[in-house]
Amino acid sequence: MQTKFLLDETQMPKRWYNLQADLPEPLPPVLHPGTRKPITPDDLEPLFPKALIQQEVTTEREVEIPEPVQDIYRLWRPAPLYRAHRLEKALGTPAKIFYKYEGGSPAGSHKPNTAIPQAFYNREEGIRRLTTETGAGQWGTSLSFAGSLFDIDVTVFQVSVSYNQKPYRRAVMETYGARCVASPSEMTQFGRQVLAQNPNHTGSLGIAISEAVELAVQDPSTKYALGSVLNHVLLHQTVIGLESMKQMEMADCWPDVIVGCTGGGSNFAGIAFPFIGHALRGGEQPRIVAVEPSACPTLTRGKYAYDYGDTGHMTPLTKMHTLGSDFTPPGFHAGGLRYHGMAPLVSHAKELGLFEARSYTQKQCFEAGILFARNEGIVPAPEANHAVKGAIDEALRCREEGKSEVILFNLCGHGHFDMAAYTSYFAGELSDHEYDDQELAMALSGLPPV
Numbered sequence: 001m002q003t004k005f006l007l008d009e010t011q012m013p014k015r016w017y018n019l020q021a022d023l024p025e026p027l028p029p030v031l032h033p034g035t036r037k038p039i040t041p042d043d044l045e046p047l048f049p050k051a052l053i054q055q056e057v058t059t060e061r062e063v064e065i066p067e068p069v070q071d072i073y074r075l076w077r078p079a080p081l082y083r084a085h086r087l088e089k090a091l092g093t094p095a096k097i098f099y100k101y102e103g104g105s106p107a108g109s110h111k112p113n114t115a116i117p118q119a120f121y122n123r124e125e126g127i128r129r130l131t132t133e134t135g136a137g138q139w140g141t142s143l144s145f146a147g148s149l150f151d152i153d154v155t156v157f158q159v160s161v162s163y164n165q166k167p168y169r170r171a172v173m174e175t176y177g178a179r180c181v182a183s184p185s186e187m188t189q190f191g192r193q194v195l196a197q198n199p200n201h202t203g204s205l206g207i208a209i210s211e212a213v214e215l216a217v218q219d220p221s222t223k224y225a226l227g228s229v230l231n232h233v234l235l236h237q238t239v240i241g242l243e244s245m246k247q248m249e250m251a252d253c254w255p256d257v258i259v260g261c262t263g264g265g266s267n268f269a270g271i272a273f274p275f276i277g278h279a280l281r282g283g284e285q286p287r288i289v290a291v292e293p294s295a296c297p298t299l300t301r302g303k304y305a306y307d308y309g310d311t312g313h314m315t316p317l318t319k320m321h322t323l324g325s326d327f328t329p330p331g332f333h334a335g336g337l338r339y340h341g342m343a344p345l346v347s348h349a350k351e352l353g354l355f356e357a358r359s360y361t362q363k364q365c366f367e368a369g370i371l372f373a374r375n376e377g378i379v380p381a382p383e384a385n386h387a388v389k390g391a392i393d394e395a396l397r398c399r400e401e402g403k404s405e406v407i408l409f410n411l412c413g414h415g416h417f418d419m420a421a422y423t424s425y426f427a428g429e430l431s432d433h434e435y436d437d438q439e440l441a442m443a444l445s446g447l448p449p450v
């Protein structure tokens with residue numbers, strides 16, 4: 001009864017996979033926030049190094065992973081693939097459940113897969129300061145870790161509600177030498193503007209992004225790093241799916257269903273895109289399911305439209321599933337899934353019918369995560385619990401239908417810094433939030449006319 005499927009370090013992918021090469025229709029263009037005309041690579045240079053801008057637009061199928069990045073990846077990669085024998089037994093399902101575990105990285109999630117190359121390319125172009133946002137704290141931790149390896153000063157704007165919920169995330173970022181600030185903050189003009197209107201604002205990823213971008217554009221030696229959403233971030237995360245493909249072959253199985261949780265879309269794309277590309281090139285076609293919170297239902301109830309990536313409207317306009325850039329979701333515990341938008345590439349793939357999406361409320365997800373922990377041992381991050389719930393529901397469907405399908409899901413992070421959320425769940429203090437149509441329509445009424 002094999003439980004772990006482990007790759008040798010020599011089997012780690014040497015190239016990332018780019019879904020743009022295999023898409024039947026290209027991505028809609030990114031628009032300049034002022035002119036509303038397609039942007040040029042030059043427009044992005046105040047924010048990102050040239051190498052990452054190039055990765056943003058490339059349609060090459062494979063992009064070389066630089067040797068120094070591979071060297072660092074080897075600290076935790078290849079990541080293990082597990083067969084969830086005990087969970088299968090607890091569910092009484094004939095399905096075979098596999099999970100790719102990304103929680104073994106130094107930050108505890110998939111986020112360092114892109115933090116390391118982003119810091120590497122910035123350092124190659126002489127950048128010594130990076131700014132960023134973080135929701136759950138996983139991304140801020142990852143970029144802080146990457147900054148410490150490449151000698152880059154990192155300033156992290158952490159969404160205020162999670163800054164207060166998770167003081168130890170900040171302590172880890174500081175351990176890596178970074179500065180972590182609660183957002184909205186007094187450090188930026190936009191932060192001060194938000195606080196003037198509401199001194200108790202709980203923050204949002206959209207606001208934190210505006211603060212980080214504002215600092216970066218003011219100083220040519222500072223650039224901005226984003227932990228999700230952008231094409232290059234999704235590209236870096238494909239190491240997850242590429243490894244999983246080899247591991248599924250080791251297990252002599254191929255997934256019928258793949259499940260991932262979606263905040264900005266990067267861990268989902270990481271596991272799903274290599275399989276989607278394989279199917280687009282004529283390979284087997286698994287069903288792919290994206291799971292999001294009902295409290296931030298971007299893919300299931302958002303509009304596919306051009307919108308800003310941030311609340312301060314400093315970023316370019318991208319076509320994506322959005323709830324409106326002013327949308328402030330409630331302070332529910334999956335802090336990493338509280339973004340108003342979705343990766344343009346994930347949104348485009350959704351429009352092309354390449355995967356399906358569903359949403360769950362947070363209590364259902366904690367219940368699923370606890371069942372998982374009691375059988376498999378790992379306590380998932382609240383974000384990852386959405387994928388666990390999705391996989392469990394698929395396994396229960398298999399039980400009803402008497403099918404022994406192969407289910408693969410991405411366990412994108414552990415929840416060791418999220419135990420306050422678990423405590424609230426056990427104390428019966430969590431509530432579920434669903435939006436009525438009127439609330440959603442209000443949030444969407446501010447979409448830019450494009």
Ligand SMILES: Cc1ncc(COP(=O)(O)O)c(C=O)c1O
Nearest residue numbers: 138228263264265266267336413
């Ligand atoms: C553990 C974890 N999972 C998922 C996410 C959501 O991001 P993405 O959808 O880009 O994977 C986050 C974001 O912070 C996270 O920390």
